[in-house]
Amino acid sequence: MNDKPHINNLPKVRGEYKFFEPLKGYTWLNVGGPADVMFFPADEDDLRDFLRQKDKNIPLFVLGGGSNLLVRDGGLNGAVIKLKAPSFARYRIENDILYCGAGCTNFSLKKIIAENGLGGLEFLCSIPGTTGGAVRGNAGCFGSDMAKVVAAVKVMSADGKVRTLKNAECGFSYRRSNFGDNDIILEVGLRFEHKDPAAVAEIIEQNAEYRRTHQPQGIKTAGSTFKNPEGMAAWKLIKEAGGDTMVCGKAKMSAQHCNFLHNEGNSAADIEKLCDSIVAAVKQKSGVTLEREVKIVGREQNNGRS
Numbered sequence: 001m002n003d004k005p006h007i008n009n010l011p012k013v014r015g016e017y018k019f020f021e022p023l024k025g026y027t028w029l030n031v032g033g034p035a036d037v038m039f040f041p042a043d044e045d046d047l048r049d050f051l052r053q054k055d056k057n058i059p060l061f062v063l064g065g066g067s068n069l070l071v072r073d074g075g076l077n078g079a080v081i082k083l084k085a086p087s088f089a090r091y092r093i094e095n096d097i098l099y100c101g102a103g104c105t106n107f108s109l110k111k112i113i114a115e116n117g118l119g120g121l122e123f124l125c126s127i128p129g130t131t132g133g134a135v136r137g138n139a140g141c142f143g144s145d146m147a148k149v150v151a152a153v154k155v156m157s158a159d160g161k162v163r164t165l166k167n168a169e170c171g172f173s174y175r176r177s178n179f180g181d182n183d184i185i186l187e188v189g190l191r192f193e194h195k196d197p198a199a200v201a202e203i204i205e206q207n208a209e210y211r212r213t214h215q216p217q218g219i220k221t222a223g224s225t226f227k228n229p230e231g232m233a234a235w236k237l238i239k240e241a242g243g244d245t246m247v248c249g250k251a252k253m254s255a256q257h258c259n260f261l262h263n264e265g266n267s268a269a270d271i272e273k274l275c276d277s278i279v280a281a282v283k284q285k286s287g288v289t290l291e292r293e294v295k296i297v298g299r300e301q302n303n304g305r306s
């Protein structure tokens with residue numbers, strides 16, 4: 001038993017619960033306090049039964065690869081769902097659509113996209129995280145994004161009902177979709193063009209090489225911290241405002257790419273403070289209000305913001 005009454009009576013499941021699990025190890029920025037409870041469903045039916053039987057007041061949060069998240073130091077309220085079981089990482093090709101479980105990492109799709117010559121999906125192989133997370137945030141790079149390739153998204157809502165949405169129903173725009181915290185993306189259908197596998201493999205390698213030479217490697221980061229305002233580059237605005245040399249505790253911006261945050265410490269609060277300072281400096285210098293691309297979730301250590 002624990003001191004959170006709403007998580008004392010969780011339904012019996014076939015998957016696994018972890019109570020007060022620190023989220024630091026599940027995020028690329030490598031910070032974040034504990035989840036009240038983490039649930040790793042065994043499969044779709046297990047997830048549905050959990051959702052139908054749990055106390056309706058328990059908030060939900062779906063964690064993908066944690067590559068676009070800053071979890072605050074006080075951790076997350078409620079249940080954090082992680083689609084880790086093999087049944088959430090299956091894929092199949094039907095005609096010109098690649099269906100993949102939302103728990104598939106984009107990196108793991110590299111082999112199947114290259115070997116089968118699935119043209120148009122090359123960009124995805126270089127984006128950290130899962131296909132579920134990529135759909136939720138309409139991830140993109142190298143001139144493409146999920147909005148351009150998604151054919152269908154299978155999603156479970158908080159009441160356990162499953163529906164399949166077509167691209168036009170997903171509400172995609174720049175790094176956004178209509179999916180909310182109570183929508184659990186289960187499977188993603190991605191439309192491709194049949195191409196020569198060698199040509200596809202070459203594009204994947206060129207993209208990887210571009211990242212190796214233009215973006216910081218091996219640091220604790222969440223990629224682009226701020227969205228590019230219409231017609232402008234966030235990194236340029238940050239540099240002009242002196243944000244590239246700002247430091248908060250052990251959080252700073254990467255010397256190689258000043259829109260990439262570089263965390264060398266253990267404090268989500270420092271990272272958030274740095275983001276706030278950069279937004280203020282850019283606003284003062286250029287009048288532009290930067291919008292964060294990184295999603296901040298959770299409660300502060302002393303139960304301040306959440």
Ligand SMILES: Cc1cc2nc3c(=O)[nH]c(=O)nc-3n(C[C@H](O)[C@H](O)[C@H](O)COP(=O)(O)OP(=O)(O)OC[C@H]3O[C@@H](n4cnc5c(N)ncnc54)[C@H](O)[C@@H]3O)c2cc1C
Pocket residue numbers: 028061062063064065066067068069083102103127128129130131132133134135136137138139140141179181183184185186221222223224295
């Ligand atoms: C080095 C680096 C480079 C990057 N480069 C790019 C880039 O080029 N382009 C780009 O767009 N992004 C980039 N990113 C950011 C990040 O990789 C993407 O935003 C990615 O799509 C996030 O996916 P994730 O699975 O890690 O999601 P998470 O970070 O775990 O979660 C992000 C959001 O998605 C939701 N979510 C995750 N899974 C599901 C699901 N199954 N159902 C419903 N909601 C879900 C979460 O609740 C959260 O709201 C980069 C990040 C890093 C660290």
